[in-house]
Amino acid sequence: MKSDHGLKQALDKSFDNIAVPESLYQFAGELPEKFDAGELEHTPAPGQVPSVRPRRYRRVAAGSAAAAVLVLVFSFGVKMSPAFASFVKGVPGFQIAVDWLTDVRKKDGVQNAIDNGYSPIEPVTKQFGGTTITIGDIYLTEEELIYKVFVRTDEFDVSDEDRNMDIWVTPRDLPAGGSRTSASVTTEGNKPVRQETYKFQLSPGEDSAGGLLDYGSELQFTVQKHTSDPALRKTDIDEIGKIGVPFDSSKILHNKVFRPEIAAAVKDRDWKELKVDKLTIQPTTMNVILKGREGWGYDFPREDEEGAPYLKDDKGSVYPYDPSGPGLVLKDGYLQLPFSTSVFFDKDVRKLVLHIGKVTVTEQKPEVAFKLSMNEKFPKTVTFKNQDIVIEGAEYHKEGYLQLKVRKGTLDKKLEKETRFIGEKLPEKSVDEYDEFMRQEESIREGLGIPGYGKLEDNEQSSSFNVYLLAEKKDSYGLSLVRSNAEVIVNQDLPIDLQP
Structure with missing residues (x-):
C-alpha cells in the first residue's frame, strides 16, 4: 500500500507536467519504458525500508499506473490511440474496462462525437461518505440527455448481481423520462467499479430542454440509494446527495x-x-x-x-x-x-x-366488445374484421379460468394467428394475494401447456379452438377482441x- 501511495505521488507529478488530453497517450505509451528507466520508481521516505521485491513492485506499479490512466480516460472522455490501446492490453482488468467503454461509446454515438472533437460538458466527481461517483460523457440536445456514471462504494458489492442495494443518478428538475441502457463492472485497484450509461428523453418546451440549451449553466443530478426487500416486494429510496455539472450553453450544438x-x-x-x-x-x-x-x-x-x-x-x-x-x-x-x-x-x-x-x-384499443352469458344459447357469432368468430361453448373451471370453444374454419389463417380475446380486469390484490395468484396462474398455464391467455389454441384432434382466460366465476363476462402481434x-x- 505504501508503494502504491508513493507511485501515485510520482504519477501525480508526471501528470502535472504533461498536457491533457493530447500528451496523455504519449505518457501512457511510454509508461513501460519509464518504469524500466526508473523514472517513476518510488523513493522511500526517510526511515522507510526500501522494497526487497523490485520485480513484483514493478508489476504492482504498472497496474496502479494503468488504473490512474484509466481514471483519466474516463474523466476526460478522450479517444484511444493505437499506442494506448497496445499498452493497456497487458494490464489485467484494464482492457475489459477500456473495451466496455469503447463499445458503449460506439453504440451510443459518443465515440463519433469525440472523434470529431465534440465533448462540450466536463465530467464531475463527487464523494458521499464511502461512495464515489463520476458523471461523464454528458451530451445534451433538445430531445435527449445521455451520460455515463461510474460508481465505487464501500457500502455494498457493485459486482454482486443479487445485491439488494443500488445507486441511481438521475436528472433533477428536468421534465424527462429515462433509464439505464447498459452496465458493466470492472476493477480499479482492488475495488470494483460499476459503469453505467443512462439515456433520458426530454419533454419539449421553454422550461425544459430547449430553454436549458439557450440559457442554462448547470445540470443538476440527484443521487439515490435504492434498498429492496424482495419478500415484501418493496423498495426504499433515500436521497444521499446532489451533483451539479456546470456547462457553457454556447458550446452546445443544436439538432x-x-x-x-x-x-x-x-x-x-x-x-x-x-x-x-x-x-x-x-x-x-x-x-x-x-x-x-x-x-x-x-x-x-x-x-x-x-x-x-x-x-x-x-x-x-x-x-x-x-x-x-x-x-x-x-x-x-x-x-x-x-x-x-x-x-x-x-x-x-x-x-x-x-x-x-x-x-x-x-x-391497444379493442375494436369489438361483447357480452357473453354462461346461460345463453350457443353457438354465438361475433363479427371481427368482417369475418365471423363462432363461439360454440363456454365453461368455467374452478382452478380460476374461463374456457371458450371457437369453431375452426371461419377465419383466414393470418387472422387466426392474430386474434386475441381480452377478458375482464381482475380485482386488485394484496401482496400476499398477488403472490398466491401468480403461483396459481403459472400452475394453470403449465397444466394447459400454453404460453399465455386469450389466443386461439389449436387442438388438432378437435373441430374447434380453445381459448383460455383468467377469470372469476360469474354469470356473464364482458369480452373484447384485438389483433395482437400481427406481422x-x-x-x-x-x-x-x-x-x-
Missing part, C-alpha cells in the same frame, strides 16, 4: 431537423400508409418519427434480426436501429425509430435512405434529402 414529405405504402387489412413525419440528426444519434395508426402498439425487429430498420447514407455507411432505453413521449399514432451514431459532423453526406423491413402491431411486411426504402 438538425428535417421534415420530408414521404410515406411507405402498407398492404394490410387495417393500415394503408406509414408516413415519415420528422428526421432529427443529433451529435450522437439520429431519430426518425413515423406516423402510423392511432390506438396501436408497434414493435420493430432488432439490429441482428431479419427485417430490422436502418438508415444508410450516400457513402454506404449503415446506422442500425437501437431501441435501447426510453422512447420519446409522442402523441397517439406517432412512433420513434432511434438509430445509433450520426452523420451530424459529416458535411459531405447529402442523403439518407430509411429502410423499413417489417413491423409487428398490436391493437406487417413493408420492405421499402425511403430517401431523405439532407440538402437545404
